[in-house]
Amino acid sequence: MTLCDVQPPITEDTLWEVIDHVADSETLKHVISCQGCQERLREMQQYEGNLSRYLARFECPTSQELTDYHFGAVEGNEREAIRDHLEKCPRCQEELSLTQTFVQQISERPEPLTLIKTDNQPDILRPPHKLWQMTPTISGDLAMARGSDEDSAYDAHANSAKVYLDTEAQMSGMVIKGQIVDDVVDWHGAVAEVWQEGNLQQVERLDEECEFQFTLPTQSSIDLYITHAKGIGLMLERLKLIP
């Protein structure tokens, strides 16, 4: 192990104080100027990070489960388990309390300060890691997998999900049929929205086969959003329709 190159040396226990934010100013000064301590600190932070990766909130209910518990939508053993967990978990208590305060504040002052126009320009300023932006799949094999090898078939992928789309011009309008295939996430019950020119056109829940179908009045390009209750969204934007 690398030792201190600034005197007097400090122990590993003192370095843990830096990680725990209880170190005094002398210790902090030492660490700033000591290469050896910085190396030891990095290694210790890595150790903490590895523990955190596996342990952080590993048995906490999701925040939605806490909400459902609070609103009486959880029953039986699951309800008892959440109640018992809440008694010992200050983090979950804090989150539930935050939600209760938020509900109270909105209920007391429901006027929206700014209504957001939901158009094609999402106001994302931060990296959206849970909004899976889909990219077209180059190979034609996947389109054929859905039983179609025509130009109107399209497929795209993001993370574990693949979306297959077919279009067909009918008397009633442009019909779009789609399906999500995913080995990891079950998209049954997710909600699909199709937008054209900034306007919401249709909404549909995905059936047991994770399929959906829209009939659109025009052939303008579409934006497709599919949202899972787990907090994952699929986004496929500016998709041209080929009749």
Place this chain on the structure above:
Amino acid sequence: VTISLEDAELPSLAKQCQHQTQLFFRKLSHDTRYCFELFRRGFALGLNDALYYIYKFYIPLLSAYAKRHPLFEQSSQDAPFFSRVALANFYKTCHGPRFLTMFPALPAVMAYLYACVSSAVIQDLRGNRQMAAMADDIPDQEPVDEVSGDALWTHIRGVIDEPADEHLAYLRFVLEMPPAEIFRAYPDKWESERAISVALQRIRRRLRKDVMLQQMVGLRPE
């Protein structure tokens, strides 16, 4: 001729819902039954056409509320995303007959929807913290096998083998509370933040000596 709300045509019902919502925001006398009927059709009956109007009216509204959430600025998504997750969760939990058992009227529906928005924002932050930990701390060697949090914690409890230390380790490593926060939450249990830090040093010394634990989380032995 009086037409009951249940028989009303969907477009006129939606129009009334929108009108009554405007009256509500202007603090004028209003009738919540139209919007409630819209929700009933969308969530209790599962009619996609009703869901269309719900999404059309409520995504902008819920997005505005998401922006008022105290943790929104720390989140990693845009406001409409949280609205969509809230509505998807609403459907998952409250569709079918359960809708009417949970919600007698519109205010109860809206309170639950606001809570779903809050949950979506909070859950996003939980995920961000974990992602940050993963990005910052790339292990030198991979874990031998994929380890569950449950299995790792069971092992750690065996290594610590002392109830007070086990509780402290849970607060620090599972709930990720720094000593200052632990002291605020449990002022009667420890004398000071420093006392908590000293107790944690003792726990860490034991954990870091455990070879099995080093293998489980992919750390090289000291």
